[in-house]
Amino acid sequence: MPQFPHRILLAVDGSQEATMAMHHVLDLHGYTQTEVHVVHVGLVSGWTNPRTLNQDQLDRLRQEAQHVLDDQVHQMEEAGLTPTMTYVRLGRATDEILRLRDEIDADLIVLGSRGLNTFQRVLLGSDAEGVVRHAPCPVLVVRRDK
Known part of the structure; x- marks a missing residue:
């Protein structure tokens, strides 16, 4: 029997x-008064960053990701x-979102999608599509009407 997420x-x-x-x-x-966990994933991959990143570069990426997360959390608090x-994670968004979902045992994943066309999805991938395809729980994908 379906339940509201916790x-x-x-x-x-x-x-x-x-x-x-x-x-x-x-x-x-x-x-529902659920627990709400918020994650932002800073992209780090061999595809977009072909060279090995040094600690300063990783720190900079982590700070940039933290800034994005802090802005969103501020909006929520307002x-x-x-x-x-x-949570701030570095890596491929789909992998990190699903990994965190497993760690906290989330009942629902919610994320936005820009609605990429087929060509863009093939070249760039779609984080929302990857999460929907592999998540072991319901996923709510929010899209802007075009």
Whole structure:
């Protein structure tokens, strides 16, 4: 029998779609009083960064990712919700979101999607598509109407 989620994982990237996803989480939280965990993944991969990154570069990426996360959390707090926990991860977004989902045992993943066309998805991949395809729990993908 389906239940309301007890633990939501919200993945943010600073985009308008991530803000829209956050508003959906705010609505869900208002009805269910769930735990809300928020993650931002700073992209680090062999494909986009072919050279080995030194510690200074990793620190810079981590600081940039933390800034994006802090901005989103600030918006949430202004709307009346303080997240249960926040996380900065570095790596491939799909992998890190799913790994964190397993660590915290989230019942629902919420994320925004920019709605890439087929060509863009083939070249860049789609984090939302990867999460939906591999997540062991429900996923809410929020998209802006075009």
